[in-house]
Amino acid sequence: MQIRTILTTTVVLLSSSPALAQDNDLTLGQSSYGARCAICHGVDGKGGGEVAELFRxxxxxxxxxxxxxxxxxxxxxxxxxxxxxxxxxGHGDAEMPVWGDYFVADSLVDRGVSSGDAVAIAAGRLMTLTLYLESIQE
Structure with a gap:
């Protein structure tokens, strides 16, 4: 994956936004979290997801x-x-899946999205997920 492009896109997005986390960003991030992360990290983010006990x-x-x-x-x-x-x-080849590649591939599948646009979409999804994780800090 083109991580440099994703990181550059994120820096541009962050520097152009006066308020980092808007409600819609947190909603999108929470949605991605629920769909992809909660099964391992738990709905509350504390690490007790449904399959947590399967990992070393x-x-x-x-x-x-x-x-x-x-x-x-x-x-x-x-x-x-x-x-x-x-x-x-941790288990298998990596401790957790590489979501950047997944989000790029998910953006391209049967949607007619160019690879450049898919990278930008993935960068946005990763940013909203990161913003959501920031919002659940105790």
Missing amino acids: IPPTDLTKLAERAGGRFPFVDVYYTLARGIEQP
């Missing part, structure tokens, strides 16, 4: 990301993890 390394408590990063939500790190995955093996 338990899913991360996503409500504590800011706390573990010294009190500030690690936006870029979270975004990068979603886009590229984690290289430390």
